[in-house]
Amino acid sequence: MALSNPFGEDRKARGTPADLALLVLGGSAVLIALILWFDNAQGGLTGNGVFKSLELKPWVVDPANAPLFASNYLFYPVYGALCRLLDLLGVFAGDPRRQLTILNAVSASLCAGVAYLLARAMTGDRAIAWLTAAFHLATSHVMFLAIVNEDIMPSYTVMFAAMALGAIWFARPSAARVAAVSVLFSIGWLFEWRLMFPTLPAMLAALWFCEPRLARRFAWIALFLACLVATAALVALAWRGHAGAVGPFDLIWTGKAVRSVWAGFTWAKVGYLWDGIVAYLLGTGVTTFDGLPGWDIWRFTTTFVLLGIGFVACSTLWRARDEGRARAVLTVFGVTFLAGEVFNLYSQPQDPQMQINVMAWVTPAWSLVLLAAHRRWPARGPAAMAAVTMALFAYNVWSIAPLRGLDSKWREAIGRLERQGDPARTVFLLHDFDWTMVYGSLHWGTAEPGVADLGQAPQALPKFKWIGFTGDVLRHPDWSTERHVESLRQQIDRALALGYEVLVVRLWDIPEAQLLTETGMVADASRLGALQRMLRTDFLATPVSVDPVAGSVYRLQRTAGR
Incomplete structure (x- = not known):
């Protein structure tokens, strides 16, 4: 040649x-x-x-x-x-x-x-x-x-x-x-x-x-x-x-x-x-x-x-x-x-x-x-x-x-979520790679996940308050599974104790196999399973709505006896 x-x-x-x-x-x-x-x-x-x-x-x-x-x-x-x-x-x-x-x-x-x-x-x-x-x-x-x-x-x-x-x-x-x-x-x-x-x-x-x-x-x-x-x-x-x-x-x-x-x-x-x-x-x-x-x-x-x-x-x-x-x-x-x-x-x-x-x-x-x-x-x-x-x-x-039109669709979806849960009184529990987190950050302003700095509800700023399902896994990969589970439980408990509603978007309905597919790069099956089991054991989820874009929305409460 x-x-x-x-x-x-x-x-x-x-x-x-x-x-x-x-x-x-x-x-x-x-x-x-x-x-x-x-x-x-x-x-x-x-x-x-x-x-x-x-x-x-x-x-x-x-x-x-x-x-x-x-x-x-x-x-x-x-x-x-x-x-x-x-x-x-x-x-x-x-x-x-x-x-x-x-x-x-x-x-x-x-x-x-x-x-x-x-x-x-x-x-x-x-x-x-x-x-x-x-x-x-x-x-x-x-x-x-x-x-x-x-x-x-x-x-x-x-x-x-x-x-x-x-x-x-x-x-x-x-x-x-x-x-x-x-x-x-x-x-x-x-x-x-x-x-x-x-x-x-x-x-x-x-x-x-x-x-x-x-x-x-x-x-x-x-x-x-x-x-x-x-x-x-x-x-x-x-x-x-x-x-x-x-x-x-x-x-x-x-x-x-x-x-x-x-x-x-x-x-x-x-x-x-x-x-x-x-x-x-x-x-x-x-x-x-x-x-x-x-x-x-x-x-x-x-x-x-x-x-x-x-x-x-x-x-x-x-x-x-x-x-x-x-x-x-x-x-x-x-x-x-x-x-x-x-x-x-x-x-x-x-x-x-x-x-x-x-x-x-x-x-x-x-x-x-x-x-x-x-x-x-x-x-x-x-x-x-x-x-x-x-x-x-x-x-x-x-x-x-x-995937066409998601910018417009998510702008409308975030508006619907805001009507369902007043951001001043709501903390969202989200998968860290979920689009609700991305578009919530875009339309409500970026905020680090977690509730450590929150005061009593209602609180206007930051407008976007959220807990990441794998937030501590991403930031503290050296922690044990037990510590990650306990940290997630404590964050939800604190949000509820401060008088906020905790709305979980899409995450509650994700099958374990899909959760592993979406998060397997950062956490193994045993850790994800432990986090998911804790949610379903320690908290009760009441359906709020099924958004055509964001997915299912549930309101979390502690289970009886906690």
């Missing part, structure tokens, strides 16, 4: 600027249309976007006094400035929660432009580059994270650009090329710190395997690391004296979530890892067929498709293994995948934000599948692959359709 020349040296690269402009503008338009249709800035995965937007707000209204966060050092200043620009343009003015979706859409379209350049550099084919960029946008994780307000997209875009550039330039490294990739790579992880870990070993491995001279290998690696440290130092210097500013080595190692409840290897995470890998490509619109009991069509079909893509790509690269470009592409994307999945097994392997950069290998691999199809069927191959991409995009849009 003959991979084409690196960026900027492809004589066939006619039309590239026009293609990129059309791709970025067209991709942004399509994604923004999806945002308006979807009406769900959170997306239905986590409530991170709500809390990120609250942390972002100071960077929009008062950037001089807004605090920096070491693990997202560049994200808040850059996105804060861009939100101010959207305010001037009148785009969701004053609403960073939804402005994040617009910025993510543009970022994802820029990333599609990077996919175009990478495919064109690898194959020298304009049509394949277009189809690769379209495929990249059509994958489930990329499309989804491009239209919601999670914070990963800008860092992923910069990191993917660094990976693409390294995959081409490290075939023939020079001081300027190594330095440029290192700086770009560093900017990526300065947006989101954890992106450093899967790709740093991949970059160093590529420099090692693509340079035949031993002394030069060490020199390139040393230069890459030196530029990484220098970039961190310059960024730290630029923000010196600002609230929350840290030094360069505190940026390089922030320790984010290393000792949190999410950290650690468990067998349960292997299943979550599988989910995270296959969900990168296909959404969960169809998981099972009733006529095929036990056959999970989503997991198995997607697994076979990914294995097929990987087989074709690896076979093509193996035949070109004597070329530096083939080795660089395989090493940068392959080692990122392997190192990243080990890292994910330690953290949250099912989370799209943890998988999007690790599964980046699928995009260049798909360009090689397109190349193989084009060589085998010059006319029909590209047309068939274009149809596959269109079907993939349509399927993934269909998969998220059940």
Whole structure:
């Protein structure tokens, strides 16, 4: 196989600027249309976007006094400035929660432009580059994270650009090329710190395997690391004296979530890892067929498709293994995948934000599948692959359709809950990952879970008063099960003693198996079972209502004799 020349040296690269402009503008338009249709800035995965937007707000209204966060050092200043620009343009003015979706859409379209350049550099084919960029946008994780307000997209875009550039330039490294990739790579992880870990070993491995001279290998690696440290130092210097500013080595190692409840290897995470890998490509619109009991069509079909893509790509690269470009592409994307999945097994392997950069290998691999199809069927191959991409995009849009309109629906649901339980006199008992908590925080104001600081009812502020079912599990993973159970009991008892009504939303009716599915990343079955048994033994639940969005609502009282 003959991979084409690196960026900027492809004589066939006619039309590239026009293609990129059309791709970025067209991709942004399509994604923004999806945002308006979807009406769900959170997306239905986590409530991170709500809390990120609250942390972002100071960077929009008062950037001089807004605090920096070491693990997202560049994200808040850059996105804060861009939100101010959207305010001037009148785009969701004053609403960073939804402005994040617009910025993510543009970022994802820029990333599609990077996919175009990478495919064109690898194959020298304009049509394949277009189809690769379209495929990249059509994958489930990329499309989804491009239209919601999670914070990963800008860092992923910069990191993917660094990976693409390294995959081409490290075939023939020079001081300027190594330095440029290192700086770009560093900017990526300065947006989101954890992106450093899967790709740093991949970059160093590529420099090692693509340079035949031993002394030069060490020199390139040393230069890459030196530029990484220098970039961190310059960024730290630029923000010196600002609230929350840290030094360069505190940026390089922030320790984010290393000792949190999410950290650690468990067998349960292997299943979550599988989910995270296959969900990168296909959404969960169809998981099972009733006529095929036990056959999970989503997991198995997607697994076979990914294995097929990987087989074709690896076979093509193996035949070109004597070329530096083939080795660089395989090493940068392959080692990122392997190192990243080990890292994910330690953290949250099912989370799209943890998988999007690790599964980046699928995009260049798909360009090689397109190349193989084009060589085998010059006319029909590209047309068939274009149809596959269109079907993939349509399927993934269909998969998220059940989540459409949740912003509007939850705004109405929170209004109904407020009418059922006066916030001044009510404490809510919620699953910590429940959407009632997320939208309650959005509409009533954020508040830490717990009742330790509450006075006698009624109390106006904080308006949102709640107890987290696994709140202490998240904050004190070292506690025993007995201590967690006792803490939850004491919190409910204290709320009742202070004269508050305790309303439990959805949690009372969750079967134990579903509770484990929703919370298994942070607590095992025995701990969850103990918490649930305590609730049903020590408290009596009286039905209040069944909300069509929030779910069942019960009023808790102590059981007789307590």
